[in-house]
Every structure is written in C-alpha cells, then in structure tokens.
Amino acid sequence: MDRHERPARPATPARAARSGPAPALTFLGAAGTVTGSKFLLEGEGARLMVDCGLYQGERRWRALNWEAPPVDPASVDAVALSHAHLDHCGYLPALVRGGFAGPVHATAGTAALAAVILRDSAHLQEDEAEGARRGGWSKHDPPLPLYTVADADEAIAALRPVGDAVVRVGSAGATTVTFVPAGHILGSSSVLVEMGEASVLFSGDLGRPDHPVLRPRARPPAARTVVVESTYGDRTHPEVDPEHRVMADAIRRTIRRGGSVVVPAFAVDRTEIVLLAIADLVESGSIPDVPIWVDSPMALAALEIYRDPAHAGEVRPEALERLRRLSGLREAHSAEESMRLNTPGTPCIIVSASGMATGGRVVHHLRHLLPQARNTVLLTGYQAIGTRGRDLQEGVRELKMSGHYVPVRAEVVTLDEFSVHADADELLTWIGEMPQPPESVHVVHGEPAAARALADGIRDRFDCAVSVPRYCERVLLD
Numbered sequence: 498m499d500r501h502e503r504p505a506r507p508a509t510p511a512r513a514a515r516s517g518p519a520p521a522l523t524f525l526g527a528a529g530t531v532t533g534s535k536f537l538l539e540g541e542g543a544r545l546m547v548d549c550g551l552y553q554g555e556r557r558w559r560a561l562n563w564e565a566p567p568v569d570p571a572s573v574d575a576v577a578l579s580h581a582h583l584d585h586c587g588y589l590p591a592l593v594r595g596g597f598a599g600p601v602h603a604t605a606g607t608a609a610l611a612a613v614i615l616r617d618s619a620h621l622q623e624d625e626a627e628g629a630r631r632g633g634w635s636k637h638d639p640p641l642p643l644y645t646v647a648d649a650d651e652a653i654a655a656l657r658p659v660g661d662a663v664v665r666v667g668s669a670g671a672t673t674v675t676f677v678p679a680g681h682i683l684g685s686s687s688v689l690v691e692m693g694e695a696s697v698l699f700s701g702d703l704g705r706p707d708h709p710v711l712r713p714r715a716r717p718p719a720a721r722t723v724v725v726e727s728t729y730g731d732r733t734h735p736e737v738d739p740e741h742r743v744m745a746d747a748i749r750r751t752i753r754r755g756g757s758v759v760v761p762a763f764a765v766d767r768t769e770i771v772l773l774a775i776a777d778l779v780e781s782g783s784i785p786d787v788p789i790w791v792d793s794p795m796a797l798a799a800l801e802i803y804r805d806p807a808h809a810g811e812v813r814p815e816a817l818e819r820l821r822r823l824s825g826l827r828e829a830h831s832a833e834e835s836m837r838l839n840t841p842g843t844p845c846i847i848v849s850a851s852g853m854a855t856g857g858r859v860v861h862h863l864r865h866l867l868p869q870a871r872n873t874v875l876l877t878g879y880q881a882i883g884t885r886g887r888d889l890q891e892g893v894r895e896l897k898m899s900g901h902y903v904p905v906r907a908e909v910v911t912l913d914e915f916s917v918h919a920d921a922d923e924l925l926t927w928i929g930e931m932p933q934p935p936e937s938v939h940v941v942h943g944e945p946a947a948a949r950a951l952a953d954g955i956r957d958r959f960d961c962a963v964s965v966p967r968y969c970e971r972v973l974l975d
C-alpha cells in the first residue's frame with residue numbers, strides 16, 4: 498500500500514482560543530500487557546472511561562486488580578465498552594463497588610454478553626475465595642472475592658445498550674461516543690470519542706476479515722488520535738485450513754488410544770467457532786461420532802445470545818442457520834455432570850471454559866485428564882503469559898492447580914485457525930482504511946515485543962507519531 502501523505506490541516510483558530518485545558522488521555526490498563534484494558538479521557542467537562550477490563554495472567558498485573566484504582570471511580574461520568582471479553586469489561590463490578598454511579602454504554606450484543614460474563618466472573622471470584630478458604634492455600638485470611646454477584650448485578654443494571662445512535666456524555670454534552678463494528682465477537686466495536694477538537698478512535702479488539710460466524714468489521718472512521726490493539730502485532734496468521742486437518746488428526750489419534758479431548762475455549766465466540774468446526778468434521782466423517790460435551794454454563798448462555806434473532810444483523814446468515822441446527826451436543830449443566838466427564842467410560846470431546854485455563858470448569862478437567870498420556874488438550878486461541886494455557890503451550894511438565902502440582906503427560910496441541918484477533922498485516926490494513934491518516938497512534942494491548950513490532954510497522958507505513966505507552970502514562974490531545 499502507498500505510504501499515506503498527511504493532508505494539510507485547516508487552521509483552527511478555535512483551538513487557540515479555547516480557554517479550558519486540553520483533553521487528556523490516560524492509559525490505565527493494557528499498557529505493557531494484553532489484559533486490563535482501561536483508558537480515561539478527560540476534557541470538555543467530561544470524564545469518560547473506555548473499557549474497564551480485568552487483568553489476567555501474570556501475577557504482577559493481576560495484583561493491580563486489587564489495588565485502589567489510580568482514578569477515583571466516583572469521579573468518572575460514564576464508561577463505554579468496546580466488547581464483552583473479561584479483559585475489557587471484567588473490572589466494572591469493582592468500579593461500581595468503588596463508587597462509580599454513571600451509565601455504561603455498549604452495543605446491544607455487548608450488553609447482552611457482558612451480563613452473562615460479569616455474573617459468571619463474580620461467581621468464580623466467590624468460588625475461588627471460598628475454595629481458598631477451605632483449602633487453606635491463600636495467603637489472605639479470610640480470602641475475599643474481588644467482587645460479589647451483588648456487585649456484578651449493580652454493574653449490569655448500569656448497562657445502557659445503544660443502537661447506531663451517537664451517545665452524548667458529560668454534563669455539557671459536548672463529548673460524543675460512536676460504536677463501529679469490529680468483527681471480533683458479537684457486539685464488538687471500535688469506539689470513536691469526539692471531545693471538542695480531539696477525536697480518539699479506540700480499535701478495541703479487531704477481528705479477522707473472515708470470521709466464520711460474524712459479519713466483517715466496518716471501515717474505521719477518521720480520528721486525529723488512534724489507540725490500537727497489538728495482540729498479534731508481531732505475527733502473521735497462517736492460512737486457515739478449511740478442513741481443520743491438525744484438529745481432526747489430533748482427535749482421531751486421541752480416540753484411537755482411548756483418550757478424551759479437552760478444549761479450553763473462550764466461552765464467548767470461540768465455543769461457537771470450535772463447535773461448528775467439530776460439527777463439520779463429524780459430518781464429513783473425518784472424526785468418529787463421539788459424544789461432544791459443552792461444559793460451560795456461560796458458553797451455553799452465550800450460544801443462546803448468538804442464536805437470538807435480536808442480534809441476527811451481526812451474524813452471517815448461513816452460520817446462524819448452522820448454530821441453530823447444531824445437534825448431538827450434550828450440555829453439562831450441573832457441577833456433578835461436569836465432574837462425571839472426567840471418568841467418561843468412552844472417549845469424548847469436552848469443550849469447556851476458560852480459554853486460557855485461568856478458571857472455570859476446564860481447570861478440574863485438566864487436573865484429572867493431564868496426568869494420562871492417552872488424553873489431549875487442544876488450545877484454541879491466544880494464551881497470555883502467566884496463564885496455565887501458556888504454560889501448557891510451552892511444554893511444562895507439571896502444572897500447579899488449586900495448590901497441587903499435576904504432572905502433564907497428555908498431548909498438547911495448539912490450533913492456530915481459531916484466532917479472532919487481526920494479525921499484524923490486518924491491523925496495518927485497518928489503519929490504512931481510515932479516510933485520512935491519524936496524527937498520532939498509541940499501541941496498546943500487546944506483550945511488549947508485539948507492541949514494539951506493530952509500532953515499527955506503523956512508523957514505516959504511515960506518516961504519524963507512534964508511541965507504546967506505559968502504565969498510567971497521560972498524553973494531551975491538543
């Protein structure tokens with residue numbers, strides 16, 4: 498693609514004449530790491546937080562979930578969510594608990610999914626605190642949850658689903674928020690904030706051009722400042738194999754040796770994609786017709802939201818049809834049903850959350866299935882540093898779970914085809930599709946090497962200032 502030429506900008510006398518301070522952007526999360534997305538915009542009489550995510554993965558980042566936030570939650574007027582993944586919305590109940598009392602703006606799909614995800618997260622927090630208390634492996638006495646189900650319900654009550662309309666924020670109403678489809682998970686959006694003369698486009702998480710279930714993302718609108726994710730900022734995805742041969746081979750091998758397959762899958766979106774792929778393999782006869790269990794109440798709830806006609810506008814019609822027709826699935830609802838899957842009697846496939854094995858029912862499946870060489874773990878997406886999924890991907894021989902070291906003898910296979918994140922070229926293409934290039938780009942939501950690599954790529958291709966911000970760094974938008 499041609500290098501962008503920055504067009505001459507018209508003189509803006511209003512900018513010089515403005516009396517108040519310039520709007521400011523502070524990076525409160527996803528700066529230096531992939532999780533904990535949180536950005537604060539201040540100006541024109543408004544304080545808006547874009548995304549309010551939980552830190553996951555490395556202990557040093559997770560510790561920030563427990564510290565007093567750098568911004569008084571009561572001082573924030575409103576939150577805008579790019580999408581419902583936990584690392585973008587999972588801190589909301591803690592923000593509410595800390596005194597935030599404003600609206601949370603999101604698309605209808607994001608609001609529906611966030612309600613499921615926040616409630617599940619609160620249950621996990623409560624269960625872990627209770628498990629730690631009973632097991633005695635916590636340093637804290639008594640171990641407390643980060644937030645409770647009651648906190649999550651308060652956050653859910655603050656959700657304000659918007660359609661295509663522009664939302665006004667702050668008492669002066671001079672700040673507007675617009676959601677632009679991002680094609681990553683249902684409801685996912687880039688978020689354009691216009692605050693006086695400042696305009697900031699947050700990419701959110703960007704999907705791939707050929708998402709098997711969702712309609713493609715929209716072209717990004719113009720903005721002077723861009724905040725772009727870099728999860729795969731240093732990588733190019735391999736071609737997607739429509740026949741899923743690596744997955745089919747792994748499933749066949751496992752069943753032949755009498756083992757079971759456990760698939761840690763992100764409950765939202767990844768479960769849908771993985772189930773469609775497995776259904777294809779069964780239909781084509783590539784794998785034997787073994788029981789397929791969906792063992793995640795959250796994944797089952799999300800599947801219903803994907804099938805809901807209210808969101809049909811976002812889903813590819815043929816995928817919607819197939820999701821509604823998915824048959825032969827067995828659903829594990831109770832904890833007892835879930836535990837029984839660890840001694841199935843016959844080989845089976847268990848799709849269970851969470852996707853990086855940081856929590857949820859997949860943890861007990863791994864604890865029971867990892868010690869036997871006949872079983873297989875299929876990893877289906879990005880595995881952040883410090884998660885059990887990443888440890889498995891890197892070939893550890895033991896994994897610590899609930900205070901015990903569990904030997905890893907099962908086969909571990911990483912599948913690349915299920916990524917729902919744009920790769921480096923696709924991220925650059927997205928910036929290149931803006932009607933005119935931005936003046937500055939801030940690269941976030943990546944491990945340091947990935948963020949630096951994408952920043953270099955942007956510098957090479959576009960004529961704009963590029964930074965990789967540090968945690969709590971503040972920039973002025975004048």
Ligand SMILES: [Zn+2]
Pocket residue numbers: 580582681702
């Ligand atoms: Zn995401």
